[in-house]
Amino acid sequence: MTGKETTMTLIEGHAPLTPDASIPVLDVDPYDETVLADPFSWYAALREAGPVAFIPRYNVLAVGRYEETRQTFSDHENFVSSRGIGFNDFKLEKPWRPPSIILEADPPDHTKTRRVMSKALSPKVVRTLMDDFRAAAEEVVDALLERSEVEGVVEIAEAFPTRVFPRAVGMRDVNPRHLVDYGAIVFNAVGPDNALRRAAMARAPEVAAWINAACARDRLTDDGLGALVYGAADEGEITPDEAAMLVRSFLSAGVDTTVTGIGNALWCFSQNPDQWEALKADPSLARPAFEEVLRITSPVHTFLRTANLDTEIAGHPVPESAKVLCVLGAANMDPEKWGDPEAFRIDRRPVGHMAFGAGIHGCVGQNIARGELEALLSVMAEKVDRIEPAGPARWRPNNAIRALDRLPLKLIPN
Amino acid sequence: MVKVTYRQPDGSEQTLEGKPGDSVMQLAIGAGVPGIVAECGGSMACATCHVYVDDAWTGKTDTRSESEEDMLDCAMAEMKDSSRLSCQLRLTEALDGLVVHIPEEQF
Numbered sequence: 388m389t390g391k392e393t394t395m396t397l398i399e400g401h402a403p404l405t406p407d408a409s410i411p412v413l414d415v416d417p418y419d420e421t422v423l424a425d426p427f428s429w430y431a432a433l434r435e436a437g438p439v440a441f442i443p444r445y446n447v448l449a450v451g452r453y454e455e456t457r458q459t460f461s462d463h464e465n466f467v468s469s470r471g472i473g474f475n476d477f478k479l480e481k482p483w484r485p486p487s488i489i490l491e492a493d494p495p496d497h498t499k500t501r502r503v504m505s506k507a508l509s510p511k512v513v514r515t516l517m518d519d520f521r522a523a524a525e526e527v528v529d530a531l532l533e534r535s536e537v538e539g540v541v542e543i544a545e546a547f548p549t550r551v552f553p554r555a556v557g558m559r560d561v562n563p564r565h566l567v568d569y570g571a572i573v574f575n576a577v578g579p580d581n582a583l584r585r586a587a588m589a590r591a592p593e594v595a596a597w598i599n600a601a602c603a604r605d606r607l608t609d610d611g612l613g614a615l616v617y618g619a620a621d622e623g624e625i626t627p628d629e630a631a632m633l634v635r636s637f638l639s640a641g642v643d644t645t646v647t648g649i650g651n652a653l654w655c656f657s658q659n660p661d662q663w664e665a666l667k668a669d670p671s672l673a674r675p676a677f678e679e680v681l682r683i684t685s686p687v688h689t690f691l692r693t694a695n696l697d698t699e700i701a702g703h704p705v706p707e708s709a710k711v712l713c714v715l716g717a718a719n720m721d722p723e724k725w726g727d728p729e730a731f732r733i734d735r736r737p738v739g740h741m742a743f744g745a746g747i748h749g750c751v752g753q754n755i756a757r758g759e760l761e762a763l764l765s766v767m768a769e770k771v772d773r774i775e776p777a778g779p780a781r782w783r784p785n786n787a788i789r790a791l792d793r794l795p796l797k798l799i800p801n
Numbered sequence: 802m803v804k805v806t807y808r809q810p811d812g813s814e815q816t817l818e819g820k821p822g823d824s825v826m827q828l829a830i831g832a833g834v835p836g837i838v839a840e841c842g843g844s845m846a847c848a849t850c851h852v853y854v855d856d857a858w859t860g861k862t863d864t865r866s867e868s869e870e871d872m873l874d875c876a877m878a879e880m881k882d883s884s885r886l887s888c889q890l891r892l893t894e895a896l897d898g899l900v901v902h903i904p905e906e907q908f
């Protein structure tokens with residue numbers, strides 16, 4: 388540590404910020420567990436406060452209107468990712484794990500790793516996986532149709548990706564619990580130092596050790612997505628260590644997020660039976676339906692950026708080292724952009740929603756996520772006449788993800 | 802206003818008028834042109850907005866960036882010299898009358 392860093396008292400791992408007097412102050416705790424479980428009034432309050440607001444509780448700025456959120460999130464020159472996409476400023480405090488070389492990196496480093504990942508997860512590659520996705524979806528769904536009641540989170544949302552995704556990556560070691568939990572740990576870690584983050588940190592050593600070991604080249608088959616990434620190392624595009632880090636990124640960003648997307652989709656349909664009817668009538672709506680699920684539930688609700696120089700948001704000055712909450716969930720519910728954001732309409736085609744981010748950090752795995760959801764939703768649309776709640780759904784608070792904890796359902800077969 | 806014609810694989814076409822600065826993708830999405838899917842909303846992450854620029858317009862559009870080429874290389878339909886991601890192709894007065902061809906498949 389340099390002298391400058393040791394004398395500065397950090398707040399939530401970042402430099403203290405004195406906001407410009409023109410920026411409205413919003414005295415809320417977005418990470419309160421009741422807010423995380425039901426964030427819509429926080430989203431609305433943030434949008435109403437102004438194009439940017441100051442949250443004293445965590446000493447950060449926040450954006451939640453569609454335009455400013457999209458703008459800030461994708462402005463990778465002024466608002467960087469390499470200083471961490473959570474509260475900790477990696478320039479001032481050591482991160483809990485070696486930073487991701489794609490999620491927590493800026494150009495030009497990012498450009499190189501992003502290229503390798505886009506190729507490995509391209510529409511062409513995803514096309515080759517679709518038969519397996521459909522077959523697995525049939526197995527998962529058929530097994531449940533004989534039962535009167537199912538637990539949607541464990542038996543569908545977790546069961547499907549943990550079956551297909553490790554196979555797609557080419558993993559020889561499979562531990563579904565660790566795979567799902569690793570993502571949840573990484574996403575809780577981007578939050579403030581609260582009970583959720585501390586619990587995640589307590590489990591991190593065990594789970595991260597398993598994940599790192601499972602990403603080694605000799606633990607992967609030679610025909611999966613992992614092999615494509617190690618192949619890029621053979622070509623000299625990246626180093627072998629970078630390849631291992633990128634395989635780790637598949638697992639942190641590709642399992643828990645998809646689990647969440649599936650759970651949220653089932654929840655939306657169980658709440659909107661007319662939209663399930665619409666999907667059954669036209670199963671080609673499976674892909675646009677997933678976009679609408681993403682828009683209305685925002686599985687990744689918030690990521691942060693760090694101002695890397697003195698800049699501004701909507702004309703308000705923002706000083707270097709300010710952390711900015713980009714509340715993707717709020718942008719996805721902005722009535723200015725969407726007109727009737729509360730309505731779940733599977734034919735909306737919400738192009739430009741923020742659930743996968745935007746700009747150079749837009750989710751590189753979005754094509755595979757769409758492939759998985761398309762397979763599962765279209766198989767279900769063929770076989771399931773109705774999806775009904777069989778008890779109250781419960782949300783599982785997480786500092787960056789809005790996921791279900793429990794989703795009791797009745798699946799009524801055709 | 803700038804006119805753009807979208808030609809489908811079956812030969813049918815649709816002509817729209819957009820403002821300079823809009824992308825060829827945005828204009829198509831606004832009017833629901835089939836075959837411009839644009840799932841990623843313009844982040845160069847999906848390649849489902851792939852179009853072929855008509856031969857008559859070769860050399861009149863700006864050039865593709867390296868990252869656009871990388872993504873086009875990942876598209877479902879074959880990448881040709883005339884391939885563009887329509888989310889990266891911006892309307893200018895000079896492009897008035899542009900014709901783009903939509904590929905058979907996008908994902």
Ligand code: FES
Nearest residue numbers: 841843845848888
């Ligand atoms: S809209 Fe996705 S690459 Fe153009």
